[in-house]
Amino acid sequence: MPVVAPTGYGTLRTGAPSAFTDPVRAASYEAWYAGPGRRPDRLETALLERLLEDLPGARLVLEIGSGTGHFGRFFVARGFQVIGIDLSLPMLLTSTPLGGPPAALADAHRLPCGDGSVDVSLLVATLAFVSDPAVVLAEAARVARIGMVVGALNRLSRLGRRISHRTEEPWRSATPFSVADLIHLAHGALRGRKHVVRWRTTLWPLWPHPLPLPWGDFIGVSVRWA
Numbered sequence: 001m002p003v004v005a006p007t008g009y010g011t012l013r014t015g016a017p018s019a020f021t022d023p024v025r026a027a028s029y030e031a032w033y034a035g036p037g038r039r040p041d042r043l044e045t046a047l048l049e050r051l052l053e054d055l056p057g058a059r060l061v062l063e064i065g066s067g068t069g070h071f072g073r074f075f076v077a078r079g080f081q082v083i084g085i086d087l088s089l090p091m092l093l094t095s096t097p098l099g100g101p102p103a104a105l106a107d108a109h110r111l112p113c114g115d116g117s118v119d120v121s122l123l124v125a126t127l128a129f130v131s132d133p134a135v136v137l138a139e140a141a142r143v144a145r146i147g148m149v150v151g152a153l154n155r156l157s158r159l160g161r162r163i164s165h166r167t168e169e170p171w172r173s174a175t176p177f178s179v180a181d182l183i184h185l186a187h188g189a190l191r192g193r194k195h196v197v198r199w200r201t202t203l204w205p206l207w208p209h210p211l212p213l214p215w216g217d218f219i220g221v222s223v224r225w226a
């Protein structure tokens with residue numbers, strides 16, 4: 001599907017996703033999923049799918065930071081209608097030939113969507129790269145009618161600790177979170193609105209199913225408005 005540049009969209013945040021504006025990095029991004037990331041990815045997508053099931057009635061999903069469309073393609077194949085937004089044109093242009101869902105060039109800090117205009121907001125590995133995660137989650141909450149699902153690398157995991165010492169991009173630009181960080185951010189984003197939070201982590205290759213352990217590598221959180 002084509003990349004859509006929304007009309008009237010004026011202000012792109014300068015430099016926000018610098019780690020992903022490199023066309024070479026964008027072009028090679030999917031190689032990880034096809035290679036060393038194949039098995040952890042299977043576990044992560046299964047976790048995210050399970051968390052989306054916590055949000056009954058969800059059909060239209062907005063993936064914020066949709067990148068190369070990897071998760072969008074997965075959820076389209078599962079019967080969801082997915083649209084994406086991303087601030088990196090090279091990532092969006094890589095998504096198109098791979099059959100990614102329709103996606104617009106937009107900033108997660110100022111979504112070009114009306115209040116409650118999608119069922120669910122989905123953010124996978126995006127929050128770590130934005131300038132202001134609290135603003136981005138507040139925007140994700142604003143545009144969603146039912147809830148949101150967030151996937152993120154865990155700063156308390158072995159992998160998270162290893163990556164925090166890496167000095168090359170995109171890791172240099174990443175701010176990983178813990179389960180508690182994400183829940184705290186979600187509470188802030190909901191601004192007093194009642195909600196229900198569920199979370200699990202993955203512990204590949206030690207265990208093939210999501211677990212309620214706060215130190216697993218990849219965190220999945222669902223937040224449903226009550």
Ligand SMILES: C[S@@+](CC[C@H](N)C(=O)[O-])C[C@H]1O[C@@H](n2cnc3c(N)ncnc32)[C@H](O)[C@@H]1O
Pocket residue numbers: 013016017020064065066067068069070071085086087088091106107108109123124125126129130131
């Ligand atoms: C690690 S990639 C994740 C891509 C995809 N969700 C995935 O998991 O395969 C992070 C993505 O967030 C995007 N991003 C970073 N800051 C953004 C912002 N302010 N607005 C929209 N997208 C942003 C980057 O361009 C990049 O595509």
